[in-house]
Amino acid sequence: MAKIDRSEITPEHLYLSRRKFIKGMGALLAGAAASACMPQDSPFPTDPVPTASLTPAPEAGSTPVPSSTPLPAAPTPITSAPTWPEVSTDQDDLGAKLTTEQAINTYNNFYEFSFGKEQVAELVGDFEADPWEIAVGGLVDNPTTLTLPDLLAFTQQERIYRMRCVEGWSMVIPWIGFPLARLLEQVAPKPEAKYVYFETVFRPEQMPEQARGGFPWPYVEGLRLDEAMHDLTILATGLYGKPLRAQTGAPVRLVVPWKYGFKSIKSIVKIDLVAEMPTSTWMSLAPHEYGFYANVNPNVPHPRWSQASERRIGETKRRETLLFNGYDEVASLYEDLDLAKWY
Numbered sequence: 001m002a003k004i005d006r007s008e009i010t011p012e013h014l015y016l017s018r019r020k021f022i023k024g025m026g027a028l029l030a031g032a033a034a035s036a037c038m039p040q041d042s043p044f045p046t047d048p049v050p051t052a053s054l055t056p057a058p059e060a061g062s063t064p065v066p067s068s069t070p071l072p073a074a075p076t077p078i079t080s081a082p083t084w085p086e087v088s089t090d091q092d093d094l095g096a097k098l099t100t101e102q103a104i105n106t107y108n109n110f111y112e113f114s115f116g117k118e119q120v121a122e123l124v125g126d127f128e129a130d131p132w133e134i135a136v137g138g139l140v141d142n143p144t145t146l147t148l149p150d151l152l153a154f155t156q157q158e159r160i161y162r163m164r165c166v167e168g169w170s171m172v173i174p175w176i177g178f179p180l181a182r183l184l185e186q187v188a189p190k191p192e193a194k195y196v197y198f199e200t201v202f203r204p205e206q207m208p209e210q211a212r213g214g215f216p217w218p219y220v221e222g223l224r225l226d227e228a229m230h231d232l233t234i235l236a237t238g239l240y241g242k243p244l245r246a247q248t249g250a251p252v253r254l255v256v257p258w259k260y261g262f263k264s265i266k267s268i269v270k271i272d273l274v275a276e277m278p279t280s281t282w283m284s285l286a287p288h289e290y291g292f293y294a295n296v297n298p299n300v301p302h303p304r305w306s307q308a309s310e311r312r313i314g315e316t317k318r319r320e321t322l323l324f325n326g327y328d329e330v331a332s333l334y335e336d337l338d339l340a341k342w343y
């Protein structure tokens, strides 16, 4: 049985796995200045990683199947669970089959726990997603702090979305959640608010890689306000009709299906309306490789590999990647933007 993804190249993972072999500090990435306060055993590479080693390796051939790691018995408990909508269909709007619940919960990018996608689910045991609070503020008329019951009081819907990681793999996930617009309407953004800033929880005692340092925690992300208000943009609280597990971003994470997966920030504790474009974690780590927009675009290669195709987890043959991940309805948001650039 081929283990999933040993041959798959991951921008994030690759830097990080190499880091472990490299002592001392240097350029974080080509041209990026390293901070003097980085720990001596910083996992960041001292030299740019040779391009050849970063080219996606050919697929192993056999059907990639997520590891046999058994799922924990119960999902993250949530005190006041809403009536979770039934999973109503097993297809997305292009007719693609849902990725299995097992795969969605055992193949994760959540660097706060581990840089290894198959290790995350094994390391989330200490994480507490309940109780939870999200502070929503910044340039708004009604700043607020939302508890988990507050979040679950928004009418929860099922949204079956494709998710495309910048690394070249994808899934089809039946999320449960609600449009971020409902929450933003409630706090009433001021006219000066142009962007939305998101922040993941910082809890090194429960998140092993946060405890190790070497990464600019907490993970942060941002959207333009009109992107955040778009009906496709949701805050997810569950998947497959159950509350999110820690590995998928419990108790609440962003899902922006037309952007590369790294925009969909997990385990959110802070949302601020701001006037200036926020600098995301990946922009600060590698500004020449990860832009603010990060819209899925098969015509714009990542500086180190093509984005033309993707591997749907559970399938063997690669699929062609679609502009905006197939969500053409967002095209009007970008009429003034040069999509030929790596945004």
Ligand SMILES: Nc1nc2c(c(=O)[nH]1)N[C@H]1C(S)=C(S)[C@@H](COP(=O)(O)O)O[C@H]1N2
Binding pocket: 012, 104, 107, 108, 109, 110, 111, 112, 164, 165, 166, 200, 219, 247, 248, 249, 260, 261, 262, 263, 264, 265, 266, 267
């Ligand atoms: N806080 C946080 N959010 C995150 C990440 C992360 O490492 N930390 N990884 C991102 C990346 S690169 C992807 S592809 C998706 C993966 O989501 P999934 O594990 O639920 O499939 O989460 C995104 N959100």
Ligand SMILES: [Mo]
Binding pocket: 109, 165, 166, 167, 260, 261, 262
């Ligand atoms: Mo990703």
